[in-house]
Amino acid sequence: MIRIKETIVVEGKYDKNKLSSLVDGVIIETNGFGIFKDKKRLAMIRRLAEKNGLVILTDSDGAGFLIRGKLCSCIRPELIKNAYIPDILGKEKRKSTPSKEGKLGVEGMELETLRKALLRAGVTVEGRAERRSTLTKVDFYELGLSGRENSAGKRTALLKRLELPEHLSPNGLLQALSVLYTREELFQLCEELEDDKES
Helix, strand or coil: CEEECCEEEECCHHHHHHHHCCEECCEEECCHHHHHCCHHHHHHHHHHHHHHCEEEECCCCHHHHHHHHHHHHHCCHHHEEEECCCCCECCCCCCCCCCCCCECCHHHCCHHHHHHHHHHCCCCEECHHHCCCCCCHHHHHHCCCCCCCCHHHHHHHHHHHCCCCCCCCHHHHHHHHHHHCCHHHHHHHHHHHHHHHHC
């Protein structure tokens, strides 16, 4: 497991699942071509890039390069590191047929191949001792953002206030907030939200 400072952007959930067994860090999905229409998700990716930098890891097919191109056109180049997987013909286990171009995507790569791709891109590998304290699920519970009555409503209000994508899962929100805010900043934000609601 390697701890990576930058936020990694992949195309979909299967890519994210595969990478999660190698990387300790924030991994965000574009939802494939959904990134072309999802302004809030793109804005969130931009903010994450500004905070810690961005690593783009898409499939090596035409679709992957279109998505990479979109991200590169919307984010300052000095904030981006591009990681590339090799062209390997084949089919992912979960699929009944190969992709249009017959190439394996990120989810079909060996973990060692992905590790090399990330290191070649120049990612910042951090030691455990340097790890920044991140928000936890306990913090979310304390703030009423999970496990409580109207937690979903509070998360929706927070997403709206922070201009983050409305369909961001609770785990995705926790990851994004861990990069964008300290624990103290998040508690302050939630307190302000409560004050706004009461006034």
